Amino acid sequence: MTLRAVDIIQRKRDGAELGVDEIRFFIDGYASGAVPDYQAAALAMAVFFRGMTAAEIGALCESMMRTGEVLDLSDLPGPKVDKHSTGGVGDKTSLILAPLAAACGVYVPMISGRGLGHTGGTLDKLESIPGFQVRLSLSEFRRVLRSTGLGLIGQTPEIAPADRKLYALRDVTSTVESLPLIAASIMSKKMAEGLDALVLDVKVGDGAFLTKYEDSKALAQTMVSIGRGMGKKVAALLTGMDQPLGRTVGNALEVVESIETLKGRGPRDLESLSLELTAWMLSLAGASPSLEAARGQAREALRSGAGLRKLQEVIEAQGGDPRVCDDTGLLPRARETVELRADADGRVTAIRCRAVGHAGMLLGAGRETLDSRIDPAVGIVLSKKVGDLVVQGEPLLTVHVDDRGRLDDALAILREAVAIGPEAPPAVPLVREVIA
């Protein structure tokens, strides 16, 4: 029986479960150009409506992964482990946990993405460090990994090219918001990294990519089962994204905060989530006898400064200026700052995360479309977090701005984003649930 793309589309359209052979045929054809964009768009929309079974999602992930190179890091003498976040506002944990984990003896081959819309991206943050190169070839990546224990790069053309192509197509055909396609896309890249273990940080709440808790949970479960189906140790932490993580939003500002955190002077929420994710990485990778022991190792790597030194090493290995770790004044700085002050006494009851991310984007810290240019220096520094006491006239946050063009729009959004009321809301733990 000859496979035809049109029949595969029809079977998915009519609710059938596609076979591994059908999915592989379609994805291989799409990567080679034998299956045109219009057939892939029709299939993606059919998947949007019909969903996919776990077996289909696994086959989709593996097929996309196999269209490109799959790293074999077995020559590196230690476990390989990475963390992936579904994206948030002020989420700079990668810059903290990757050095901490590497300092504890595991390899962290991290292939990251860029920010889009209200969410930031690790690559953009790294590129605010003068000289830092995120576009390494796979052989350079391997060299940096071997020498420092970690490497921080962007998706290369060799990694899952079918996913790159499909992701760009989904963006222009309104088929992004499909759980099976999101899960397979993320995992096709992560599974190409040659990992032993992967920790997923799936954001929940207002600032998360998926705003409904149950959707985020389903995504987490799906990704965990894909990874396990491919023989990897995988756990997912569902973590709150109801207010920005830490106090900074904006690329260079977040690098400064990450360095401060590695010096033991970071905000509590950012430090504790970074340590917890590091502990899960060490524990899943088998580098610690227990999660509790791993937590101790992670804390020690922070306290001793070993994490900070690892960050400095990788910055140097990837062409950046390592002195930024000692003197953050070397990072780009915006021309001016504008304070937003409280117009009432009370407690901060909410800092709407999506709105803060959106304001950051208007200032130039994020991308409106895939080809927008970003300004590494600009962003927002929160003086208050949810639960804090405020007095009328006190600064709530500071905006770092270069181009005043959209400043008023950003300030208006920020003014709305910070809510002040009589009482602090009940404290909620940052880690809501663990799928392990």
Next chain:
Amino acid sequence: MTLRAVDIIQRKRDGAELGVDEIRFFIDGYASGAVPDYQAAALAMAVFFRGMTAAEIGALCESMMRTGEVLDLSDLPGPKVDKHSTGGVGDKTSLILAPLAAACGVYVPMISGRGLGHTGGTLDKLESIPGFQVRLSLSEFRRVLRSTGLGLIGQTPEIAPADRKLYALRDVTSTVESLPLIAASIMSKKMAEGLDALVLDVKVGDGAFLTKYEDSKALAQTMVSIGRGMGKKVAALLTGMDQPLGRTVGNALEVVESIETLKGRGPRDLESLSLELTAWMLSLAGASPSLEAARGQAREALRSGAGLRKLQEVIEAQGGDPRVCDDTGLLPRARETVELRADADGRVTAIRCRAVGHAGMLLGAGRETLDSRIDPAVGIVLSKKVGDLVVQGEPLLTVHVDDRGRLDDALAILREAVAIGPEAPPAVPLVREVIA
């Protein structure tokens, strides 16, 4: 607010009703190339799942029509009326009713299609007449119409180009079976013919394009409402396609049967449906004071031979050999005939229409794919129809064949298609329901 194709897709995906401006923007862009195939494929699949309101379908139809030329036949001194069938097996009524209606004083500007799969097409039948040209320019078409009162051509590139493009795309993206898209596609071409009135023959039953009665009825209602929304008189007849219409299936064989019918010697079902559709055409177009009077006019045009003379005129005007009306031996004839005989006594209880059409296709009378070549001479002649008495060994049908390559397959299908039992099934009227 700038319209963007990606937003229009998303709104349809999420179940919103699209505005006329959105649909026009998308279709105009698709016709011009500004909206690429992959976005049209995604929209078509979203429409497959979400459907369209009557207002959306009307806007889609009109937008597709307006991407091309819309005939203005107001200079012709009389009402303009056409008939469209959703396609069947042995359905040659167009060849009979178009001349009959023209003989009764209306203009019939008929733009037809080709057969595909188990169904035949008017153009293929006409092309079995030596010399007959179905590819006229619109100005030649206009000249033939003026001189003879009817014209029978294929879709030209000037008529609804967006529909041509979308139809080809739907064929390769499994988005054919969508009622709104089917209805808008048919009507975008018919409404470009410059008609005053249109009669729709929507087939129901085993041999129909849509096999469920309710689906055919919904299609009929949708097309009627589109046409009326565009200011035309439209009626739909739901007619049975449970056995082939008349006794012949195959292009030249059907032309012979049409000529015989115009001579008053046709099979009862074919004659009566052709007359009834003619009467509806005359009555809707206002060429008769009542449907009953129109029935009388149509019968008289048949009895007097005026219909046959009109057919002869149009054949001559479109380059065909008009002598075929007197000597059907001038039409192509297959090299040999093979009889299929009854293997039991009894009554014919069913002649499965889709199977007969499929057997005809295997013999070369129809197209398996859009670019298959057809053989005008081959086909099937039924000796028995449903309800007829048969004696074991009597011929049930005769196969006209040129290439024996797939004869055995065709015969096996035909053997299965004709069912013989003890009792005739209850007679059902050919016209099941009228939407007027």
